[in-house]
Amino acid sequence: MGLSPVILPTTNDPSLHTHPHTGFATHLAYEREDTVVKNYLVFASFLVAMSSDNLPYAADAESPLKEAELEVLRRQYDREGQYVSVQTKFNYAWGLIKSDKATDQRYGIKLLTEIFRDAPERRRECLYYLALGNYKLGNYAEARRYNDLLLEKENKNMQAMSLKGLIEDRVAKEGMLGVAILSGVVIAAGVMGSFLYKGLTKRR
Numbered sequence: 001m002g003l004s005p006v007i008l009p010t011t012n013d014p015s016l017h018t019h020p021h022t023g024f025a026t027h028l029a030y031e032r033e034d035t036v037v038k039n040y041l042v043f044a045s046f047l048v049a050m051s052s053d054n055l056p057y058a059a060d061a062e063s064p065l066k067e068a069e070l071e072v073l074r075r076q077y078d079r080e081g082q083y084v085s086v087q088t089k090f091n092y093a094w095g096l097i098k099s100d101k102a103t104d105q106r107y108g109i110k111l112l113t114e115i116f117r118d119a120p121e122r123r124r125e126c127l128y129y130l131a132l133g134n135y136k137l138g139n140y141a142e143a144r145r146y147n148d149l150l151l152e153k154e155n156k157n158m159q160a161m162s163l164k165g166l167i168e169d170r171v172a173k174e175g176m177l178g179v180a181i182l183s184g185v186v187i188a189a190g191v192m193g194s195f196l197y198k199g200l201t202k203r204r
Contacts, residue, residue: 055159058166061132064100086119090129097133109133124153131163140171 065073077084077092089111096108109130116126127150134143144167150160 055128055157056132057159058132058135058163061098061136064098065095070095070099070104086115086122089115090122090125094129097129097136102137105133105137109137124150128157128160128163131160131167135163135167135170138170140167140174143167144171 073088073092073095076088080088093108093111093115096104096111099105099108112126112130112133116123116130127146131143131147131150134140134146144164147160147163147167150157151164154160
């Protein structure tokens with residue numbers, strides 16, 4: 001069963017809209033304070049789709065939230081403190097993984113790992129997002145491990161299959177790059193050795 005949307009307090013502002021690529025339904029509420037108009041972005045809900053049909057593709061993880069949007073999630077997470085709900089924690093973790101900052105991504109993975117550990121009923125739901133987070137960080141072995149665990153249970157999961165292909169492509173490219181670098185080092189060492197050998201023979 002998937003995590004249900006979070007419903008936060010809203011105003012009567014009709015400017016309700018859905019943020020593209022994020023799954024966040026948002027609306028803008030305006031408040032005048034000492035002639036300064038402040039724009040408050042309020043999340044009406046954070047739609048985290050957990051069914052295999054609605055899992056995000058890897059491209060969605062590459063679309064970072066605006067700082068104000070991530071800040072709303074952080075404040076909600078901090079507000080709940082030690083009694084933070086799984087839903088709130090998951091929302092914040094996903095927002096962090098979408099970030100283009102490695103420190104945020106690592107913290108997002110940490111939160112998801114805690115959910116995986118503490119909420120057994122949500123483990124299946126965490127696998128794909130942990131795979132995405134590790135993929136973004138370049139931890140391909142970990143990404144593959146989590147993704148393969150999901151594919152063992154859902155071998156026709158399109159998003160997981162797509163991610164598997166992306167992981168394999170990255171691993172192959174890095175492997176080829178490593179071979180190229182190693183070959184370059186070997187060639188350079190051979191050239192240097194040749195020069196040294198010629199220098200020694202001339203001295204004789």
